[in-house]
Structure formats: structure tokens, C-alpha cells
């Protein structure tokens with residue numbers, strides 16, 4: 001580098017604020033669901049910024065965006081960074097966006113100080129990190145990694161019955177070849193995602209930089225229970241096959257599976273529990289549960305899933321309730337690359353910033369990029385650990401620190 005690296009935090013904050021104005025709901029709420037009108041306008045805006053920064057651009061068949069700063073040796077695999085710009089309903093402006101616009105500012109800062117990369121640097125904006133439209137998260141990175149079969153992607157339908165093909169056709173991507181989305185292994189020399197922590201640790205400890213060593217293995221179960229309904233007065237207790245009570249026992253078994261796993265990282269949540277008919281004088285005849293279970297070790301997570309599944313069978317047998325249980329996803333954890341983790345730690349030291357290693361308990365596109373190339377993530381603090389809410393906040397200084405560490409890391413990896 002010919003000059004000292006300086007981050008234009010005013011320019012970056014201006015772009016973050018401008019992007020936040022593109023939302024399906026009024027400010028301060030940010031809602032951008034995959035291929036909604038707001039999502040398409042947001043994509044066009046960032047694409048324009050990529051062009052202004054002199055980056056070449058391509059888009060694949062599912063709408064993953066790739067902006068590239070060409071290096072001096074085109075034969076070498078590029079270094080990649082990036083995140084997502086879709087937002088769940090009623091979200092804020094920093095989740096994902098800091099990793100996309102922060103990476104853009106990192107590249108702009110490296111260009112300003114005269115750095116010339118040997119490896120190309122590629123900024124990826126992943127399609128649908130959030131599961132809002134199709135009920136499955138990280139759609140773009142799953143497909144890039146080949147960890148979702150194309151037949152399964154073709155069968156996805158949103159709440160209005162529209163398929164992925166319908167939506168990507170409407171977005172002008174219908175002629176693109178789905179077979180070409182998957183990236184060959186080692187397409188990149190490494191991938192580093194900058195992201196807000198979405199948890200309270202960094203803020204609590206006053207540490208500006210977190211370097212992710214592993215990402216927990218997430219899984220989702222969907223359960224339908226069918227019992228026998230009846231009049232709450234007339235149906236005596238001995239005759240009951242109550243779907244809610246079966247579901248209640250199963251929710252407790254989920255809690256127990258996490259508590260008895262011996263792992264401080266195991267977390268089990270029954271986040272959806274709906275019943276029918278839902279009347280005060282009627283025995284619940286049907287229940288739907290959705291269960292999220294995570295741990296950092298795959299074997300331990302899978303053992304807990306097996307315990308939950310056998311509890312479902314046992315509770316339903318005992319209560320005379322029938323069930324249909326689906327594993328919607330059971331992804332592997334990602335172990336980050338030791339060399340990349342060291343690179344980010346030494347970039348933090350170069351920037352004069354304290355850093356600590358940590359585990360990501362939320363999952364990110366990096367989880368799937370780990371199947372393509374070596375990965376790590378840079379976390380920055382967010383106020384109160386709050387995310388997925390309009391009051392999500394990281395200060396300009398916190399963002400500046402993250403972008404500086406990302407820029408210095410990319411410079412090392414691309415040299």
C-alpha cells in the first residue's frame with residue numbers, strides 16, 4: 001500500500017442509510033423479501049455502486065450477485081467477501097448490509113491507498129439469506145455450495161404458491177442456467193464475511209472485533225400431531241387423545257435434549273406451536289410444532305435430534321396421537337480455517353484493535369461457503385445484541401473498525 005488505509009465512514013454510513021430507505025414498510029422498519037419490488041430496487045442500487053467503484057459484475061440464475069476487482073494474476077483463485085441485503089419483515093438496517101456495503105468500502109479504501117491485489121477480490125451478495133419467502137435460509141449460498149439438490153429448489157413454493165422459477169423469471173433471470181449456480185470446490189482462496197454479532201458478547205466485553213472459529217450446526221424439525229377432538233365438558237379424561245398435551249410434552253423433551261446434552265452450546269427451541277380448533281370448550285385435535293435445535297458438534301447435535309425424534313414417537317404412542325415428523329434441514333457446522341482466523345487476528349492487531357475468537361450461534365452464508373473454500377467471519381458489536389428489529393444498531397465507529405480489519409485481511413489474502 002502506498003498510503004495509509006482510511007475508511008470513508010461518512011460515505012459508507014450514507015450508503016447504509018440510503019439502502020435502508022428501500023423497504024416494503026415505512027422507516028425505521030426495513031423489510032426486503034427475496035425478489036419483492038423492494039429487493040429488486042435494492043439490488044439495482046448496490047449494483048450501481050459496484051459499477052461506480054469500477055468492479056466488474058455478474059449475476060447467476062438465482063440472483064447471487066458477484067462484483068469483482070480484478071487482480072494481477074488471473075490464474076489464481078480470487079479472495080471472496082460479502083453477505084446479504086434481504087431483510088426479514090420488521091428488521092433493521094445493519095444485518096447483512098454491513099457485510100456487503102462494508103466490503104464495498106473496504107475495496108474502495110484499498111483502491112484509494114494504491115493497493116494492487118495479486119488475486120482478484122470478489123464481493124458476493126447472496127440471494128435470500130433469510131428464510132422469509134421459502135421457509136429455508138441461505139438459499140443462494142446453499143445452491144452455490146451444492147448442498148441443496150436442484151430438484152428440491154425447483155419444488156420450493158412461497159406462501160402464494162409461486163415457485164423459485166416463477167420469481168426468478170419475473171426478476172429477469174429465467175433464461176439463466178440453474179446448473180451453473182454451483183461453484184466448484186476451491187473456487188476461492190478464502191471467504192471472509194463481515195457481520196454484526198447479533199448477540200451481546202462483544203458489547204459486554206468492550207471488544208471491537210470478534211473472529212469466528214466455528215458456526216453452530218442448525219436443524220429444523222416440523223411436526224404435525226393429530227389427536228381426537230371433542231366437547232371439553234362431555235369428553236371424559238380417560239377418552240382423551242389431546243394433540244396439545246402431546247405437543248407440550250414434546251416441547252419439554254426438546255428443552256431436555258438441550259439441557260442433558262452436556263454441551264453449553266446446545267440450544268433447543270419450539271418456536272412454532274399452533275393448535276386446532278383453538279376454542280376454549282374444545283379438546284385440541286391437531287397441533288403443528290416447529291423445532292430449532294443447534295449445537296457446535298455435528299455428532300452431538302444429531303444425537304440430540306435422535307432423542308427428540310424418539311420422544312415424539314414415545315409421547316404419541318402413550319397418548320394415542322398420530323404424527324408426521326419432517327427434518328426440514330439438518331446442516332453441518334462449519335469449522336473456520338485456522339490460517340484465515342490468524343490473518344484476521346493479525347489484521348486486528350495491525351489496526352490497533354482488540355479481538356477475540358468466538359462461535360457464531362446464528363448461521364450465515366459462511367456456513368455454506370465453508371463447503372466451497374476456507375472461511376471465517378469478522379463480527380462487530382451491536383447495541384444490546386439486538387438484531388432482526390428496527391432498533392438494531394452498530395455505531396459508525398464500530399462499523400469503521402470492522403471494515404478496516406476486513407480491508408487489511410483482504411489485502412493480506414490477495415497479496
Ligand SMILES: [Zn+2]
Nearest residue numbers: 084095096129
Ligand atoms: Zn445476516
